[in-house]
Amino acid sequence: MKPRIAVLGCGYWGSNHIRTLKSLGALSAVSDANLARAEGFASEHDCRAVAPDALFDDPQVDAVVMALPPQFHAEYAIRAVEAGKDVLVEKPVALNVEDAERAVRAGREAGRIYMVGHVLRFHPAFETLKSLIDAGELGEVRYIHSHRLGLGKFHTENDALWDLAPHDLSMILAITGAPPIEVRGEGAALLDHLSDFAHLHMHFANGLRSHLFASRLNPYRERRLTVVGTKAMAVFDDVEPWGRKLAVYRHAVWQDSGQWAFTANEPTYVPVEEGMPLTRELEHFIGCIETRAEPRTTGEEAIEVLRILTAGTVTHD
Known part of the structure; x- marks a missing residue:
């Protein structure tokens, strides 16, 4: 049962x-x-x-x-x-x-079992992206940026950073495998004392850099995670239809006679198995209960997410 x-x-x-x-x-x-x-x-x-x-x-x-x-x-x-x-x-x-x-x-x-609801870790497009990174398809990851923008929802306790950024921070930590050594935050409050726009800038011990932009006062929806590697770049865009949610760009950049040159190639769309992230998350939770395995999204990771949110929070009078 x-x-x-x-x-x-x-x-x-x-x-x-x-x-x-x-x-x-x-x-x-x-x-x-x-x-x-x-x-x-x-x-x-x-x-x-x-x-x-x-x-x-x-x-x-x-x-x-x-x-x-x-x-x-x-x-x-x-x-x-x-x-x-x-x-x-x-x-x-x-x-x-x-x-x-x-x-x-x-x-x-x-x-x-103490599992955390970082639901996008169970998105098939992110799972596929993570497997590409682990297989070395992008080379060494040097930069990650995420944009989570839209209109609403508005909370009395949570600002845009605390409400929207945990999803992306969980994905970034899954890719980096380690917390940042430096976090800098910027925010802007337009409606009340809570930030409606938030930027996080992160620096990791291996030199990797990352930035995150979250907004609840944006006229359009954007749900995009971009990973820049030494071999290729990849974009997980959750606003796109299933056939275009994960794109890999194999651009080339090199020096020629002391000048930088590049070629911009069309993206390759990576096939992704369709599936609801919440269903997959709850199936994983059920499996952890049955097998007593450690969840993919642990409490320890959630603590690291909170440390980043705390370090990046900007207070407004």
Whole structure:
């Protein structure tokens, strides 16, 4: 039998978890501080509605997916793992490094799975990009830049950096295999005191550089990760249709008689298996529960993401 998983938090992203877990045959219960909301989802998806305080001692729940406002993630994750439940915690896992460290340590000491919802790590295009990098197809990676732009969503607790950047930081850390040694942030707040635009500039020990641009006040959507290597460049563009989501550019640059020359080649579009990242993420979580394997997106990685966010945060009066 599949693990029995409850979803704590029935908001926008929690509802996606609920539908996906139901389709995978693993949804046991739903829970929300607004009991009427939880009961509505329970009725729709033929499962139980459980009050948050009763969830952790529920013998019919093996694991909990947490899609809460981030200030509650650490507290509830600790309660869950200490009650013997495995957890998948949505990003960001906390609002400060100390709370995240406490929660991850509690999960480790309890011997529970502590997975983080960095969903784009499970995107087939990113998985294919990572395999190309690992196989040396791009040569030595020298630069990574990511753009995550659009209009909304607007939060009272999270600015554009904390809301949007964790996705890209998780992908960047997966490629670099190590955290940056230097982080510099820039931000601009137009609506209130929270940044609506954010830039992060990162420097890694091996000389690799990276920058990230996030905006929630942009007139168009952009979801693009670019990796520049010594042999080729690759672009993961999630706005493009499946046949064009991953492009490899084999441009050539060289010196001729002391002058730089180059050839610009047309992109090669790499075939990518179609699949929903959230479905693949939850399938991975179920597999980790069943096999006790370490998740691809660990709590330790989430702590590194929080360290970068903290270092790059710009405060506004």
